Amino acid sequence: MITSVLVPVDGSRYSEKALRYAVELVKSIGARELIVLHVIDSSLPYFERLKKELEREAEDILNEACSICRSLGVTCKKEFRIGIPFIEIMKVAKEMGVDLVVIAQRSRSFKHHPHFIGSTAERVAIYSSVNVLLVKT
Numbered sequence: 001m002i003t004s005v006l007v008p009v010d011g012s013r014y015s016e017k018a019l020r021y022a023v024e025l026v027k028s029i030g031a032r033e034l035i036v037l038h039v040i041d042s043s044l045p046y047f048e049r050l051k052k053e054l055e056r057e058a059e060d061i062l063n064e065a066c067s068i069c070r071s072l073g074v075t076c077k078k079e080f081r082i083g084i085p086f087i088e089i090m091k092v093a094k095e096m097g098v099d100l101v102v103i104a105q106r107s108r109s110f111k112h113h114p115h116f117i118g119s120t121a122e123r124v125a126i127y128s129s130v131n132v133l134l135v136k137t
Helices: 013-029 047-071 085-095 119-127
Strands: 004-008 033-041 077-083 100-104 131-135
Touching: 004 013, 004 085, 013 033, 013 047, 013 100, 013 131, 033 047, 033 085, 047 077, 077 085, 085 100, 085 119, 100 119, 119 131
Parallel strands: 004 033, 004 100, 033 077, 100 131
Antiparallel strands: none
8 A cells, every 4th residue: 555655856847747646646545645855966066066056946846846735735745865866765765664756757857858768767766665656758
């Protein structure tokens, strides 16, 4: 039984589509918890110089995601991490005991290759210890 769902969000239309899918799934199966997660990629060039700006952006992304959830009738819990995205997604899934990760097939950094799966989604799908649902984008 699925009681807890994790949705990584990056502020893209792709992750919004996955989030909306997850909200409808949570409503239809009666899951008790929806967690939205944003990960700042610590391997980005100039990460240290941009850290404060990236943290503000992360807060905005998470607030917007929860606003979407509320508008669709579901409450959510916000999580924020800094690290390598696929690793942090899997850590949060394990730490929080989620039953399912709902992730967009692509991320905002992968918008120019519509026929492929993004590396973060691929790695989560392959290496995650919990079930993963890829949302086509």
